[in-house]
Amino acid sequence: DAMVIQNPRYQVTQFGKPVTLSCSQTLNHNVMYWYQQKSSQAPKLLFHYYDKDFNNEADTPDNFQSRRPNTSFCFLDIRSPGLGDAAMYLCATSRGRTSYNEQFFGPGTRLTVL
Amino acid sequence: GIQVEQSPPDLILQEGANSTLRCNFSDSVNNLQWFHQNPWGQLINLFYIPSGTKQNGRLSATTVATERYSLLYISSSQTTDSGVYFCAVERSYNQGGKLIFGQGTELSVKP
Secondary structure, eight states: OOOEEEEOSEEEEOTTOOEEEEEEESSOOSEEEEEEEOTTSOOEEEEEEETTEEEEOTTOOTTEEEEOOSSSEEEEEESSOOGGGOEEEEEEEESOSSTTSOOEEOOOEEEEEO | OOOEEEEOSEEEEETTOOEEEEEEESSOOSEEEEEEEOTTOOEEEEEEOSSEEEEETTEEEEEEGGGTEEEEEEOSOOGGGOEEEEEEEEOOGGGTTOOEEOOOEEEEEEO
């Protein structure tokens, strides 16, 4: 089945130690998104890629970076994680960039910062 | 920006009961999706429904775009329906695919 895959499902890191989360998709979708979801809150968009075109949300901290080396893979890099970055990180994809495209989510990576 | 409000915030049901969840949005939208977030955190697509009515088994949804609301109906609820239900909207192409989520309805179905 076509799907969105995230690895690892659980990630523990230390305060200030860089961490990378990965997302892959077999849907061949053009757009990939990263959302952050803190406990008891709604998901919040960090950035998205339309093909190789990177789009950052205005309020996304500089500590968060992303790479998309090819259509199938997208990475979220947190350069110096703080305690406030502990959250669920959700990757999503959609076929196109217009607002008529449904988004599909992966299972998420739960990040703990010690 | 567009505001999305969901009600009720919490709901406790006995297994077998029916329920209606509501999503109000403050501006016209081109995309509206309903999700179920399971206890493991995954967002499961329920409906892509910017307008009209859809049904999938015990679940159905209706969006009245002109009146800026959407309803999610759950019939004959089961314990596996427990979790958080999110409504998310996107206003226009210029938003670049940005979904704005409501705060969710947390549903607990008791056996």
